[in-house]
Amino acid sequence: MPEPHADAGDFAALRPGLLRLAYRMLGSWAEAEDVVQDAYLRWHGADHAAVRNAQAFLRQTVTRLCLDLMKSAGRQRQTYIGPWVPEPVLEEHPGMGEGDALTLALMMALERLSPLERAAFLLHDVFGLPFEEVAATLARDAAACRQLAARARGHVQKSRPRYPVSAERGRQIAQAFFAASRRGDMAGLQALLAADVQVHTDGGGKRPAALVPLYGADKAARFFVSLARKGLVSTAPVVRETVIDGLPGFITRELDGVLQTTALWIEQDRIQGIYIVRNPDKLRGLPNFDDPPNATLSV
Template identity: 60%
Template structure:
C-alpha cells in the first residue's frame, strides 16, 4: 500500500469525514450523494502517497469538491426531468446545532453554475482564501473572485436579514403544526406572511403539489384541503427540530410517509413552507 496501511488511511481520514460530507452536501443537496462522494474520496486517499501530503484536509477538500463538480453535471440533467418542485434532502438537526447554509440559500445555489457554487461555498461559507479556492476548482484567483461575486449577486435575497431566535422558531413551528392539523384556519392564517409560498417535493413517488402555491390566498386554499385529510386520516408529530437551518417538524402521515416540514420565518411570520415527501430523500431521516 502506497504511503502506509489501510488503517493509517482511515485514521487520518475519519476525523475529517464529517467536514467533507458537510462540503459535499452543500454542493449537491443530497445526503446520499454526499456520502458516496466522500467514500470515493477515501478510496482515492488510500491509493495516494500520503507521506507527500502536507495538508490532508486541504487535499481532501479539493478532491471532494472536484468530485462534486463532476456529479453536478449529471445532477442538472436529472433535475430537468424531476416531477414537481425539487427540494434538497432535509438535514434534521438538534435545536442547539447551527446551520450556515439554510434551505432558501441552498435553493438559490441551485441557480448558479457549478463553479459559481463552489467558489461561493468555499470562500463565503467555509472561509477559504481565493488562492485555496483557485487550487480547488482549477481556476486562477481573479477568476474565482469573479465567480464568487456573481454568486453573491444571485443569492443575496435568499440570505435572511436576521436569524430567528431558535426557541421562538420552535414555538412557531409547534403552533403551525397544531393549527394546520386541527383545521384552525384563523390561527394558521394569522401566522402567514402576505407573500408566503408553499413548496412540496414528492418526486413523483408520493402525492404532492406539482407547482408551488404563492400568496396568502393560495396557501390557505392548500391548507384548507389538507386540513380535511388530516381530520379524516390523522397526522402524528414525531419531533420539532431544525431542518436545513429552519424551524420545523417531522411527522408520520396516514399513508405511512415520514415527512419533514421546514418554515422560513421573518418578522414573526411564515414566509415559506417546505415539505419533503419523496421517500428517496427521507431514508436518512428514519
C-alpha cells in the same frame, strides 16, 4: 508549513467537514457519503509524499467529484417530477457541525447557481477558504473565483435570514402552523404567513404533492385548508419537533403511514418559506421513530 500526512485516523477527523461540504454541494446526504468514500479511496491510492496538504487535497477531490456529479444531476433535475427540495438533515445528525448556518432556504437559493458559482461561494463564503485555494480547486484564477463568488453572493443574499427568530419562538410558530394547517384554519394560517410566502412540496413523483411551487399567502393558505377539509392530512400528534437544516420544523406520520418533514423559514414572526419533503427516497436517513409521538404538537 506542510501539513502532516493523513493516515486513516487523520481522514476520520477530516471526514465530517468533507461530508458537510459534499452535502451542501449536492443536497443529498447519501450522495455526499458516496463522494467522500470515493475521495478516501483516491487518497488511499495517492502518493502521500507528493501531497503537501492532506486537508486541501481532500477538499479539492471532494469538490471536483461533486462538480462531476452535479453535471449529471442537472440533467436529472430537468426530468424531476414537481419541486426539488434538498434531503432533510436533522440537527442531531452526526455529520452536521454545531452552528452550521447554511439553512435549507439558502440551499434552495444555491440551486439557482451554476455548479462553479456554488462551489466558489461554499468554499470561500461558507467554509472560509482563501481564494488562492478556491482557484486551485476549481482550476480557475483567483480573480475569476472572486467573480463567481460575488455573483453567487448576490443571488443568495435575499435568502439569508435578516431577522432570525430564537429557537423557542421558532418552535412556537411551528406549533401554531401545524395546528392551523391540520385544522384547516384559514384565519390562523393567514395570521402566520408572510404576504410573499412560498411553498415547496417534494414528492418526487412517488407520493402526492403540489407539482409546482405555490407563491403568496392566499394561495398557500387555501392549499392547506383544502387538504385539511378533504381529510388528506393526518391530525395525529407530530412524531418529533426538530430543526431541519437550520430551520424550525417537525416530522409527521401521514395517513399512509409514511414519514414527512416540514421546515419553516421564518422572518419577523412570519413564515416566509415552507419546505415539505414527502419523497420516500429522501427520508431513508431519518431515525427509526418507534417512540410515542411528541405530544407537544397536536391539533
